[in-house]
Each structure stands twice: as C-alpha cells, then as structure tokens.
Amino acid sequence: MKKIMIATIGLMMLSLGSCTDDLNTEPLTQLSLDELLAQDPNAIEGIVSRLYASFALSGPNGPGSSDISDNAGESPFLRGIVNLQDFTADGMKNRWGDDGLDQLTTTSDWDGNNKFFRYLYNRIYYTIPQCNNLIQVLQGVDVEDEEIVLSETRFIRALAYYYLIDAFGKGVLATEANLGQSTPLPEATRQELFNFVESELLAIIPILPESNSYGRANTYVASMLLAKLYMNAEVYTGTPRYADAVTYVKKVISGPYSLDPNFVKVFSADNNTSPEIIFPLIADAVKSQSFGNTTYIVNGNLSPDTITISDFGAAEGWQGHRATKAWYGLFAANEAELENSNDIRASLFWTEGHSYEMTNYRTWTDGYPSVKFRNTKFQEMSTPTAFSSTDFPLFRLADAYLMYAELAVRGVSGADMNTALSYVNDVRLRSNASAITLSNLNEQFILDERARELNLEGHRRTDLIRFGKFTGGAYNWPWKGGVASGTSIPATYKLFPIPDQALQANPNLKQNPGY
Numbered sequence: 001m002k003k004i005m006i007a008t009i010g011l012m013m014l015s016l017g018s019c020t021d022d023l024n025t026e027p028l029t030q031l032s033l034d035e036l037l038a039q040d041p042n043a044i045e046g047i048v049s050r051l052y053a054s055f056a057l058s059g060p061n062g063p064g065s066s067d068i069s070d071n072a073g074e075s076p077f078l079r080g081i082v083n084l085q086d087f088t089a090d091g092m093k094n095r096w097g098d099d100g101l102d103q104l105t106t107t108s109d110w111d112g113n114n115k116f117f118r119y120l121y122n123r124i125y126y127t128i129p130q131c132n133n134l135i136q137v138l139q140g141v142d143v144e145d146e147e148i149v150l151s152e153t154r155f156i157r158a159l160a161y162y163y164l165i166d167a168f169g170k171g172v173l174a175t176e177a178n179l180g181q182s183t184p185l186p187e188a189t190r191q192e193l194f195n196f197v198e199s200e201l202l203a204i205i206p207i208l209p210e211s212n213s214y215g216r217a218n219t220y221v222a223s224m225l226l227a228k229l230y231m232n233a234e235v236y237t238g239t240p241r242y243a244d245a246v247t248y249v250k251k252v253i254s255g256p257y258s259l260d261p262n263f264v265k266v267f268s269a270d271n272n273t274s275p276e277i278i279f280p281l282i283a284d285a286v287k288s289q290s291f292g293n294t295t296y297i298v299n300g301n302l303s304p305d306t307i308t309i310s311d312f313g314a315a316e317g318w319q320g321h322r323a324t325k326a327w328y329g330l331f332a333a334n335e336a337e338l339e340n341s342n343d344i345r346a347s348l349f350w351t352e353g354h355s356y357e358m359t360n361y362r363t364w365t366d367g368y369p370s371v372k373f374r375n376t377k378f379q380e381m382s383t384p385t386a387f388s389s390t391d392f393p394l395f396r397l398a399d400a401y402l403m404y405a406e407l408a409v410r411g412v413s414g415a416d417m418n419t420a421l422s423y424v425n426d427v428r429l430r431s432n433a434s435a436i437t438l439s440n441l442n443e444q445f446i447l448d449e450r451a452r453e454l455n456l457e458g459h460r461r462t463d464l465i466r467f468g469k470f471t472g473g474a475y476n477w478p479w480k481g482g483v484a485s486g487t488s489i490p491a492t493y494k495l496f497p498i499p500d501q502a503l504q505a506n507p508n509l510k511q512n513p514g515y
Contacts, residue, residue, distance in 0.1 A: 034137045044143045047134060051156045052215060054127045056281040056293040056392065063289045063387070068122045070115070074098075076292020077127070078281055078392055080120035081458040084167055084496065089460035089470070090326035090477035091451060092370070093361045094300075095319075105361060107489055108482035111497055112515055118499040120167060124160045128174050131157035136176040148212075151204035155217040158200045159225060165193050165236055166462055169495045169512060171502075184506040191237050194229065201226040211256065214272060214280070215391075220255035221279040223248045224395045231403060232466055235494070242407055246414040249403045252278065253423075257397040263344050263431045265378035266396065269313060269389040273379075276398065280391035285375070294373055295388040297321070297456065301369040306353040313375030315384045322367030323349055324358050326477040327455050330448050344431040345452055348372040358478045367478075370456055398427050398453055406446045417441065427453055443467065465494050490514055 036043050050060070058072040059065030066072035083104055086092040093105045100114040110117075131153050138150050164171050172185035173196055188196075205222045212218040227248035233241035260266050260276040269285075271277060283293040302309045302317035309317040331346035332338035335356050338346055349368035358367040375390055376382040401423035408420035417438060425435045427449070436445070447467050451460065464470035471493050476486025492514025503509050 034141060037137060037141045037143065044149055048149060048152055048216075051127070051130055051134070051153060053282070053288070054123070054130065054156075055159075055394075056283060057288060057290045058292055063291050068126050070119050070122055073291035074115070075119040075123065076290055076296075077120070077123040078294075078458075079292035079296045080116070080123055081163070082297065082456070083116050084120055085458045085461045086456055087321075089464055090324065090475075090480070091455040091460055092321055092323055092327070093358065093367060093479060094321050095362045095364055097362060106479045106482040107493065110493065110515065112500040112503065112511060114497070114499075117168075117496050118501055120163065121171075121499050121502060124164050125171070125174070127160040128157055129179070131160070132174060132176045132179045136179055139176075147207055148209060151207045151222075152212075152217050154200050154204050155208070155222050155225070158197045158222075161193055161197045162225060162229060165190055165197065165229075166232065167496050168498055169236075170498070170509075172506065172509070184508050187506075187508045187510060194233070194236050197229060198226070201229070215282045217279065220252050220257070221395060223251045224278055224400065227252060227400070227403060231406075232462060235466055242410055242412040243414060245403070246407050246412050249400055249407065250414070252400045253397070253404065259397055259401075259426055259430050261430065262378060264348075264374075266393060267373045267390060268378040269375050269382060270377040270379055271391050271393065274393075276396045277391070277393045278395040278397060278400070279393075281394055282391050283388050285385040285387040285389040289387040293388060294375075294390040294392050295386075297373045297392075298375050298388045298390065299386075301350075301371060301373070303364060303369070306365065307350050307369065307371075310384045311376070312371055313377075313382045313384050313388075315386045319364050321369065322354070322358070322361075322364070323370045323455070324367050324478040325356060327370075327451060328356075328368055330452050343428075343433040343452075345372075345433070359484060361479050372456055393457065398430075399457075399459070401427055402446065402450050402453065405441065406443075406450075409441060409443055409446055424449060470494060 054067065055077045058076045059067045064072050066075060068075060087094050087105045088107050094101055100116045103109045103114055104116055134153050135150060138146060143149060169190045170187055173188040173192060174185060178185060201222050205219050208217060208219040208222055210219055227245050230241040230245035230248065233239060257278055258275045260274045265271060266274050266276055281293065282288065298312065299314055299316050299318045300320040302312060302314050303319035304317045307317060328338055328349050331341050331343055335351050338349065339351060348371050350371055351368050354365045354368050360366050373390055375385060375388045404415055405420035405424045408415035408417045421438055421441055424441065429435060447463060450463050461470060469475040471489050471491045473488030478484065478486060480486035481489045495512045497515035498509055498511050503511060
C-alpha cells in the first residue's frame with residue numbers, strides 16, 4: 001500500500017481550488033480522470049491510494065504542498081481530528097497560542113472565523129468530491145475488481161461524511177448525482193447525512209472483501225465505522241441505535257484481529273505488523289512526509305529541552321502538547337504514584353522536569369507530555385528522523401472491545417456483561433493493569449477506561465458528548481471554559497460552528513445555534 005501510494009502521488013490530478021465555493025474538481029494534468037483510466041486501467045490503484053492518503057497527507061508534492069488553499073502544515077485531515085477531538089476535550093492541551101488554537105485548547109470563544117474549524121471542513125469537502133469524481137467515472141469504464149474499488153471509494157466518502165456529522169452536524173450532501181451542479185446545494189440536516197452514510201455502509205459491507213491490502217477498507221473496517229455511527233446515533237439524530245451497534249461491533253470482533261500483546265508496539269514505527277489495527281492512516285518518514293500525520297503527535301509532544309527526543313525516534317521536538325491530570329490522573333493521584341504504577345499505559349508520560357498540575361497551559365513544563373506515540377520501531381533499532389513512520393490506528397480492536405462493554409453496561413440486548421468483563425480485562429491485563437470484577441463495570445468506569453486506553457486517538461470529545469460529560473459543569477477539566485480549574489460551557493459547544501467562509505459561499509447554509 002505504501003509503495004503504491006508513493007509511486008502515484010505525482011500522478012494524481014485530483015484537486016480543488018476552494019473546498020467551500022466549488023464542489024467540482026478540475027484536473028491538474030492534461031488528462032481527465034476517465035481519459036487516464038482509459039489509457040491505463042492500472043492507474044486506479046494509485047488513484048484509490050491517493051484518496052486514502054487524503055486523510056494523512058497535505059498534498060501530492062511533499063509536506064509543503066496542499067490539496068486545498070489552506071496552510072499545508074496546519075490543515076491536514078488527521079491533524080484536524082486530533083485538534084478538534086483531543087485538544088477540545090480533557091486529556092490533551094497545546095501551548096503554542098496560534099490564532100484559533102487557544103480557543104480549542106481552552107474550549108472557549110468559538111466562532112466561525114476560527115481557521116481550525118475551516119481546515120477540517122475544507123478537508124472533508126476536498127475528499128468527498130474526489131470520491132464523487134471516481135464513482136462517476138467508474139460507471140463508464142471497466143477496471144479490475146470494479147465493485148470492490150467502487151465500494152472502497154464509497155467507504156472513504158462515508159468516512160469523510162462521518163466527521164462532518166460528528167463535528168458540524170450539517171453541510172451539503174454532495175454525491176456523484178449532483179457532480180457538476182452550478183447552483184449551491186441545499187443544506188442537509190444531521191439526520192439526512194446520517195441516513196446517507198448508514199445506507200452507503202449497509203450497501204458496501206456485503207461487497208467489501210474480508211481481507212484487503214494493508215491500509216485499505218475491508219468488510220470489518222466498514223462495519224467498525226457503521227458501529228461508531230450507531231453508537232452515537234442518539235447524539236446525532238435523537239434516536240438511540242445501540243442494538244444496531246451491537247450487531248456490527250460483534251461483526252468486527254469476529255474478524256481476523258487480536259489484541260497486540262505489546263501495547264507500545266501499536267504506537268511504534270513498525271505498527272504495520274500489529275494484529276490489532278483494523279484501519280490505519282499510513283505514514284512514512286521518507287516517502288510520505290507530512291506535518292499532519294503522526295509527525296504532529298510525536299514531534300508535538302517532545303522537546304529537546306526536557307526530553308531525549310532521539311529515544312523516541314525524533315529529530316525534532318516542537319514543544320507543544322501536554323497531557324493534563326484529567327488523563328494521567330486516571331492512573332494516579334500524583335507523580336510518585338504514576339511512576340510506581342504497574343500499568344504500562346501510565347508509564348507513557350514524560351514526568352521529569354514537568355509538573356503534575358497544569359497551572360498555565362502555555363507553560364511547557366506544566367503537565368506531562370505523552371510519549372504514547374513514538375517514531376521508534378518496537379522490534380529493532382531505529383534512526384531518528386524529522387518525520388514519523390508510525391501509522392495512526394484510526395480503528396483498532398481494543399476500541400471495539402470497549403464499545404461492546406459500553407453497550408453491555410447500557411443494557412443493550414445482544415451484549416452480555418460477562419463477555420464485556422472478559423473484553424475489558426483483556427485490554428487491562430495486556431497493559432499489566434489489574435483485573436476488575438462485574439461490580440466495577442459501570443458507565444463511569446467505561447468512560448475512564450476509554451480515556452486510559454484511547455486518549456490521543458481522536459475519540460475523546462465524541463465519547464464525552466455521548467456520556468453527557470462534555471458541556472455544562474457536571475464534569476470540569478483543566479482549562480475547560482478558559483479557567484484553570486475548569487468551568488461550565490454551553491450546550492451549543494456539542495457542535496462546532498460552520499466556518500464563515502462556507503456560509504459566505506453557500507447562502508443555503510445556516511450557522512449552528514449559539515454562534
């Protein structure tokens with residue numbers, strides 16, 4: 001997958017001049033997409049690889065290039081997921097103070113002019129039209145495994161729409177059916193977008209193969225996305241779909257995946273060999289350099305001032321991200337307890353030279369950097385590099401186990417509490433944490449265990465919203481609402497504002513309430 005992706009980056013012609021005022025794509029090369037496929041049907045492999053790469057890379061010509069008209073370093077899709085899922089929540093904070101980034105890390109003063117909201121919105125509406133183009137062209141050409149390629153493309157489009165549903169709650173429903181339409185598309189509600197993604201995934205799950213090349217979707221990958229859609233259906237539509245989530249989580253768990261016996265390997269540069277990763281976003285320090293893939297996570301959590309960065313395979317430390325006690329406090333009440341914990345996950349914070357309390361989120365030594373992600377290989381020696389080769393595990397089996405356990409705790413038919421306990425203890429014992437009993441297994445424990453296991457993986461904001469802990473003042477964390485000890489935030493913050501640029505481009509779009 002890496003070789004195919006890298007070999008065809010220069011070939012790809014899919015590009016958008018602006019993702020908010022034009023949902024049509026125009027080729028950068030002299031050949032149109034259908035002409036290219038007519039001349040070389042094998043080019044489809046590279047085109048599909050490029051679509052997958054849109055979630056990790058900024059553009060086709062290295063880390064300084066951008067598919068969209070936004071900053072190449074700041075705007076990549078995965079970077080947006082981390083910024084909007086993790087920095088807006090309780091576990092991670094950033095100290096750089098970039099225009100708009102302070103508002104994310106303090107969960108305060110959000111508005112439609114914040115560039116970081118625009119970045120994710122634009123990336124979503126870069127990926128969707130690329131998929132629409134390919135879907136339309138595939139209807140008129142013959143390529144090998146056409147049904148599977150078409151289904152993979154529909155999965156990529158559904159994944160982009162999933163993040164639109166989760167982050168912004170509405171947008172426009174652009175498909176191959178309205179490709180080329182010159183008039184602004186109507187606003188689609190969250191329910192309408194939900195229905196579309198659900199129908200797409202239900203259609204492709206039976207078609208996708210049980211196994212596929214590393215980094216590409218199979219039937220279990222699509223099932224995991226559908227399970228996540230159903231897990232959050234009550235938030236997205238007002239109607240719970242937990243029973244449906246059980247069906248598809250069980251399908252994922254029945255797949256060919258197993259917990260990696262080594263937790264750290266899942267976040268190391270050779271994690272492409274991990275049996276746990278269901279769907280990765282691929283990185284390569286030489287061949288697919290990006291400031292927006294795991295390079296952002298690895299380098300952002302390191303500093304040559306306080307950390308031996310070469311120990312984590314990095315040649316640069318950006319001195320930006322630190323965890324808060326809302327994360328590492330789930331392992332221990334103070335630094336001494338944290339350092340004495342048997343839980344491997346508790347050891348993945350850099351404490352030397354840093355303070356347990358985050359008195360000032362702008363101070364690098366306040367809070368503990370997370371060294372969960374690293375650019376070193378687990379099984380052999382590594383040479384430090386400026387960019388990361390660690391793939392991002394967007395979906396992995398431990399998440400599916402904890403989703404099942406949550407469904408059991410919620411009392412959903414088809415999810416058994418004893419099985420749930422077994423799954424939770426499998427996750428915990430893998431990291432040398434102590435086993436729990438049924439009496440421990442409740443909603444708060446599941447939410448906390450998801451934080452211990454999955455923080456910095458792009459799930460936390462969504463989890464807190466699903467558990468009713470994100471807005472309001474029932475649960476406060478460091479710097480929530482711009483206050484060191486945390487304070488209540490309005491319910492409208494369950495959605496991000498629609499970017500002003502998008503509102504200006506399409507008069508059919510209306511701003512989310514409260515902004």
